[in-house]
Amino acid sequence: MTDSLHEVLTTTRTVRRGLDFSRPVDPALLMECLDLACHAPNGANRQNWRFLLLDDPAVKAGVAEHYRRAFREYLAGSDLADTPMGRSGTALAERLHEAPALVLACQLGRLGPDALPAKQSSFFGSVYPALWGFMLAARGRGLGTALTTVHLAYEREVAQLLGIPYDRVTQVALVVVGHLSSPPKPPKRGPVADVIAHNTWRWE
Ligand SMILES: Cc1cc2nc3c(=O)[nH]c(=O)nc-3n(C[C@H](O)[C@H](O)[C@H](O)COP(=O)(O)O)c2cc1C
Structure with missing residues (x-):
């Protein structure tokens, strides 16, 4: 494995504060990342994924309003409010x-x-490999990403805003993209040995 692949795999983490909000992202760069993403495995190779690029300020503002409301409600119902996350x-x-x-x-x-x-x-798993591929490709090009799902509490409202036929199309995740303002460090994760068993389930 090359060092660069190792670095991309170990530092593609959720970037929230470390995005450069003032620097636009070239749409051609996003297209390149999406092209790589669409090489991912997916159920029966139907490629039923669709990706909406949102960069119009009015559109982003509309989506952000629903996101903020959903995030506030999510936080209020969790014990995370006073944590770094x-x-x-x-x-x-x-x-x-x-x-x-x-x-x-x-x-x-x-x-x-x-x-x-x-x-x-198989339904949601037909999108997530592509999403992860997109995030890795973005990381390899100096971009940071944050995969989010909290706005799905208001999926119907966002569908209406964006002209998505809600009954026929499911939103899976919203990925925030921007140039990195500083290189991310590898995330903290537990020891891999704690989550692996050989041949037989060993947890309660
Ligand atoms: C399915 C999924 C949904 C997520 N939804 C949100 C979200 O709505 N908002 C958010 O800020 N982060 C969201 N995250 C990011 C996680 O909180 C993050 O991956 C986790 O805290 C680990 O962060 P790290 O990779 O930087 O260590 C989501 C991640 C996944 C995989």
């Missing part, structure tokens, strides 16, 4: 409309409330 999440929510670009990932279709886990897994 809660604080950086709030900082991002407050400036979301200033983000140079937002990428809204969608999947064609909508699961019913009784969809079985296998169906849910």
